[in-house]
Amino acid sequence: MPAQQRKLIFCTAGVLSFACALGTAAAIGTQLWVRGTILCTTGALLVNATGPELHKFIGEIQYGLFSGQRVRQCGLGGRPLQFSFFPDLLRTIPASIHVSVILFCTVLIIFALVGSGFFMFNAFGRPYETLHGPMGLYLWSFIACSCGCLIMILFSSEVKIHHLSEKIANFKEGSFIFKTHSEQFANSFWTILVCSLVHFLNALLIRLAGFDFPFSKPKDSGTISGTVDLMY
Known part of the structure; x- marks a missing residue:
């Protein structure tokens, strides 16, 4: 492949990797990881609410990795409440999984920036043959x-398997019990998915630039050695 095309491919991959770092950093700071509705089952059972009346007992919830907001609906109008994971909910949520999600988000940002730099x-320097x-x-x-991928797996297990939304909704609730009525992942979660796909695309761009995948058996070692000598 001509040198100019190879530079263009590497520059494109670098820009995409840098955009992923910015997108992940923005996703960490938002409350748009999960959106859902919560049903006040205690209030609904007290008045035997069904059909349209049930909507008076359905509140809303949304949260991210550090904070969130829920609207408490128990038949007397909505009551918005702000909450934070640290330190309020550490004893309620699966803290080890939640901290791991934040840790892997940080690692994702770091390696996206490292990848963008390299x-x-x-594209413009004379790299070594190995890690550079x-x-x-x-x-x-x-x-x-x-x-x-680990971020999505861990966070999905925290939300779905450990019923994170219900634990948040019932935090410090003595008289009322809340159940998850609906739940869906929001924009920030899907941003992580897009970033993962972009990094996979970057690996394909490296292959498109003319470099074999790691651990692949070269067909002609002499030709490859000559190419490496010319490139580096």
């Missing part, structure tokens, strides 16, 4: 993609 270095070169780009892209 993509630009490969294409093999390193495969490594940074793989780590970033893996972190994105």
Whole structure:
């Protein structure tokens, strides 16, 4: 592949990787990871609410990794309440999973920035053959993609398996019991999915630039050695 096309591919991958770092950082700071509605079952049972009357007992909830908001509906109008995970909910939620999600988000940002820098270095500099070169780009892209997948798996298990929304809704509630009525992942969660796909795409761009995947068996070692000598 001509050098100019290779530079263009590496620059494109570097920009995409940098955009992923910014997108992940923005996602961490928002409350748009989960949106849902919560039903005040105690109030609904007291008045035997059905049909349209049931909507008077359905509140809303949305939250991110650090804070959120819920609207408490128990038949007398909505009452918005703000909450934060640290330190209020640490004893209520699965703290180890939640902290792991935040940790992997931080790792994703770091390696997305590292990958972006090395993509630009490969485009305009003279990289070494190992971690600074294409093999390193495969490594940074793989780590970033893996972190994105782990974030989605861990957060999904926290929300769905450990019933995170119900635990938040029933925090410090003595008289009323709330159940999840509906629940869906919001924009920030899907941003992490997009970032994972972008890092996977970056690995394909490296292959498109003419560099074999790691651990693949070269067909002609002499030709590849000559190419490496010309590139580096």
